[in-house]
Amino acid sequence: MQPDQKEIFRQAPPDRGASSFIYPPTADNIRFFAEVLRQGGVVAIPTETVYGLAGMALDQAACRSIFEIKGRPLMDPLIVHVASIQMIDDLAEMSSTVERINEHFWPGPLTVILKKKPVVSDLVTAGKDTVAVRIPRHPVSRSLIRELGAPLAAPSANPFGYISPSTAQHVASSFKGKVPFVIDGGPCEIGLESTIVDLTPGDRAEILRPGAVSIEELEQALDMPVVRKVVSISESEAASAPGTMHRHYSPETGLALFEGSSIAGMAGKDAALFLQRPADASAGNVFWLSETGEPSEIARSLFAMLRKLDDKGFDQIHVQLPESSAGGVLVAVRDRLMRAASSK
Ligand code: TXA
Ligand code: MG
Secondary structure, three states: OOOOHHHHHHHOOOOOOOOOOEEOOOHHHHHHHHHHHHOOOOEEEOOOOOOEEEEEOOOHHHHHHHHHHHOOOOOOOOEEEOOOHHHHHOOEOOOHHHHHHHHHHOOOOEEEEEEEOOOOOHHHHOOOOEEEEEOOOOHHHHHHHHHHOOOEEOOEOOOOOOOOOOOHHHHHHHHOOOOOOEEOOOOOOOOOOOEEEEOOOOOOEEEEEOOOOOHHHHHHHOOOOEEEOOOOHHHHHOOOOHHHOOOOOOOOOEEEEEOOOOOOOOOOOEEEEEEEOOOOOOOOOEEEEEOOOOHHHHHHHHHHHHHHHHOOOOOEEEEEOOOOOOOOOHHHHHHHHHHHHOOO
C-alpha cells in the first residue's frame, strides 16, 4: 500500500528545519520518521559515507518507490542497512569472515556481499542470490534503524547517474520535492560511498568498489587474499552490478582529467580543480579540495565541490587525478573521477 505521507504529516507534524523538506534529527522526528518508514514511506537519511534514500528493505512497495524516485534501473540492486550483526543473520548466510569484518570495520563505511536468505526479495537484489549489507556508523541512521527495528534498503540519494549527495541540501536540490523528507545529519564525514567487498567466493575477498576502508586495511584484517575486481567497460555495460558501471557519479559539465600539474587545453571558460592548493593559486577559476592534500579531506570535499562547480556553468572542468600508485582512500577518489569523466 502506498502511504499517504501528507496524511501522516498532518497527524504528527515534525519539527521543521530551515528548508521545507529538511528536518533536524530530534528524538521526536526520529520516532516520526520510523513511523513513516513503517508505513512504507521513503525518507532520505544521513550516513557517514553519503546520504541514502531509505525504505523498509522487506517492504516491496517501499523498495519500488526508491527505484522510481531515483530513476534507477531495476537491474541495479540495493544495499541493506542494519544496526547489528544479529540483523544480518536474519537476511544472509553468516561466516567467520563476516564476524571479522564486524570486529574491525563495523559500524562503518564497508558493505559486504553475502549469500541471501529467502526473506530478501528479488527487487532488493535485482534477482541475484546475493545481498549487499552494511552497518553504518552515523548516529542518526543508527538510531533510526534501532527505533524502526528493521533493515533499511538505501541507495545513494541522487538521481541515477548523478553525483552522490554529501549534505541534506544536495538531496533536497536534486529531488526538488520528489523526496518529501530529508533528515539533516550534517555534512557526511567520509563523503564517498562505502567500499563494497564480495565475500561469496569464500576463499578470497573481491573489492567491487573502493572506498574509505582501504585494500590495505582489509588485507590486514582478513585471513584471505583481497583482490580488486577490475571491470572492463564492455563487461560493466552488461553488468549485473551496475554500480560498477563505467560512467557514474557524473556532473553535467564535462570533466577532463590530468595527472601531475600540467593542464592541457585550459580555455577561458574552463575551471581547474586540484587535489591540494597549488603553489600559484592566483589564476582565475582555480579550485582545490584540500589546503594540505590530506586524503580524507580530499575525499570529503570531492562531491560537494563537483556539484558546486557544476552549478557555475563552466565549459569544462579539468580535474587533477590522484596518482595510480596512491593507496588508501585516494584509490576511491581516483575511481570516482575516472567514472565521472568517462563518456560511456
Ligand atoms: O555508502 C554507501 O554504500 C551508500 C550509503 C547510502 O550507504 N549507498 C550506496 O548505494 O552507495 P548505491 O545503491 O548507490 O550503490 C550500491 C552499489 C550498487 O552499485 C549496486 O550495484 C551494488 O552496490 N550492489 C548492491 N547489491 C549487490 C549485489 N548483491 N551484488 C553486487 N553488487 C551489489
Ligand atoms: Mg549510488
